[in-house]
Amino acid sequence: MKKLIINANVFNGVDDKLIENVSVLIEDNLITKIGVIDASEVDVVIDAKGGTVMPGLMDAHVHITLSASFNELDTMTREEVAIRSARISDDMLMRGFTTVRDVGGNSQGLKASIDKGYANGPRILPSMAALSQTCGHSDYRQNQAQERLRDGHEDSPMMKLGAMQVADGRSEVLRAVREQLFMGASQIKIMAGGGASSTFDPLDTLQYTLDEMKAAVEAASDYGTYVAAHIHTAPAMRRAAEAGVMSFEHATIMEDDIAQTIKEKGIWVIPSYFTSSLIAERKIPLPNEETYRKTERVGKAMFKSAELIKKYDIQNLAFGTDCIGDTRVHDTQLNELTAIENTFDTITALRMATSNCGRLFEMSTYQHPYQEGKLGQIVEGAYADLLIIDGNPLEGVESVVNTETQKVIMKDGKVYKNTL
Ligand SMILES: [Zn+2]
Numbered sequence: 001m002k003k004l005i006i007n008a009n010v011f012n013g014v015d016d017k018l019i020e021n022v023s024v025l026i027e028d029n030l031i032t033k034i035g036v037i038d039a040s041e042v043d044v045v046i047d048a049k050g051g052t053v054m055p056g057l058m059d060a061h062v063h064i065t066l067s068a069s070f071n072e073l074d075t076m077t078r079e080e081v082a083i084r085s086a087r088i089s090d091d092m093l094m095r096g097f098t099t100v101r102d103v104g105g106n107s108q109g110l111k112a113s114i115d116k117g118y119a120n121g122p123r124i125l126p127s128m129a130a131l132s133q134t135c136g137h138s139d140y141r142q143n144q145a146q147e148r149l150r151d152g153h154e155d156s157p158m159m160k161l162g163a164m165q166v167a168d169g170r171s172e173v174l175r176a177v178r179e180q181l182f183m184g185a186s187q188i189k190i191m192a193g194g195g196a197s198s199t200f201d202p203l204d205t206l207q208y209t210l211d212e213m214k215a216a217v218e219a220a221s222d223y224g225t226y227v228a229a230h231i232h233t234a235p236a237m238r239r240a241a242e243a244g245v246m247s248f249e250h251a252t253i254m255e256d257d258i259a260q261t262i263k264e265k266g267i268w269v270i271p272s273y274f275t276s277s278l279i280a281e282r283k284i285p286l287p288n289e290e291t292y293r294k295t296e297r298v299g300k301a302m303f304k305s306a307e308l309i310k311k312y313d314i315q316n317l318a319f320g321t322d323c324i325g326d327t328r329v330h331d332t333q334l335n336e337l338t339a340i341e342n343t344f345d346t347i348t349a350l351r352m353a354t355s356n357c358g359r360l361f362e363m364s365t366y367q368h369p370y371q372e373g374k375l376g377q378i379v380e381g382a383y384a385d386l387l388i389i390d391g392n393p394l395e396g397v398e399s400v401v402n403t404e405t406q407k408v409i410m411k412d413g414k415v416y417k418n419t420l
Contacts, residue, residue: 097333340352
């Protein structure tokens with residue numbers, strides 16, 4: 001099947017100038033040519049009417065299967081969680097997201113259902129369960145009664161659902177990482193310091209010894225992939241950088257030395273500016289007062305770190321919303337583009353949500369589930385994951401954030417929306 005998009009300008013995901021007045025040829029699920037192309041032998045012609053073809057959006061930090069507040073998840077059956085997650089992934093595709101990295105959640109089944117056409121949604125690179133030490137940010141047991149410590153995780157919906165897992169010591173960490181790889185993880189997520197939404201780990205706690213973190217990195221890199229760490233404070237970032245962790249989620253409370261290390265080692269930073277402002281204003285439901293107090297601190301610190309990102313010219317930045325919870329939270333996903341544009345500039349926001357995510361995801365090498373084409377760029381040989389925007393995104397992300405001006409959504413060569 002050949003589709004041809006005519007009368008288009010192209011934002012290729014990288015350059016700060018459009019490629020003007022070209023056609024884009026799509027054969028099956030790949031982009032095969034960009035330029036002047038004869039329309040006579042194609043099956044379908046899509047007239048972009050002067051609109052901009054750009055890569056489908058990508059989000060490097062979501063939790064699709066954590067589809068309710070933690071307390072509500074505890075009252076839901078697995079079927080209910082699955083059905084909600086399918087709705088959330090469908091909505092995500094319909095707001096222009098064609099690939100996401102799920103960094104904590106049992107999302108392999110959803111991914112497989114989407115890939116096989118049983119559900120609609122973005123491509124998913126799952127991390128499966130996020131790993132932490134006992135009493136760490138993945139230890140979501142809400143009850144400290146001692147007799148409950150040894151008999152499973154029955155009071156933690158997050159752990160029952162396979163979104164979180166506890167592993168202590170080198171051998172347990174090696175096993176837990178390998179279990180996630182066995183279940184289809186594209187990359188490994190660990191908790192390398194205190195978290196805001198969990199109850200028993202103050203933000204300033206250090207989690208996982210250097211040796212435990214190195215064990216996670218070793219087991220991941222033996223499978224060609226890398227470790228992404230939930231991380232807020234500078235001491236935790238120093239340890240994780242030494243262990244070889246390559247993706248810092250949040251990276252909230254930076255200091256000069258660690259910003260410099262991040263730059264030198266090429267570590268990726270995935271900040272979340274919109275969610276940070278939401279949690280700072282207590283707009284996301286959390287289990288108790290202590291978690292609200294912690295999130296407020298995190299929400300406020302995120303914007304100070306943006307200044308260090310600029311000062312040290314950190315370019316390995318990817319778009320990540322940390323969308324977690326019900327549809328009301330996920331519905332805000334596009335707001336992060338505007339938040340990044342306000343914090344940095346338009347081209348940084350657009351690159352972070354397209355080609356930068358594509359580069360980050362390539363670090364999964366042979367654990368990368370989508371190896372047929374490039375992701376996050378409009379180039380020959382890339383997957384036909386694209387949007388047609390009425391307007392020029394380089395003049396401001398508003399035309400991308402507004403779903404009315406997102407005229408066409410195509411993923412894997414298939415058109416999911418066309419209002420041209
Ligand atoms: Zn998260």
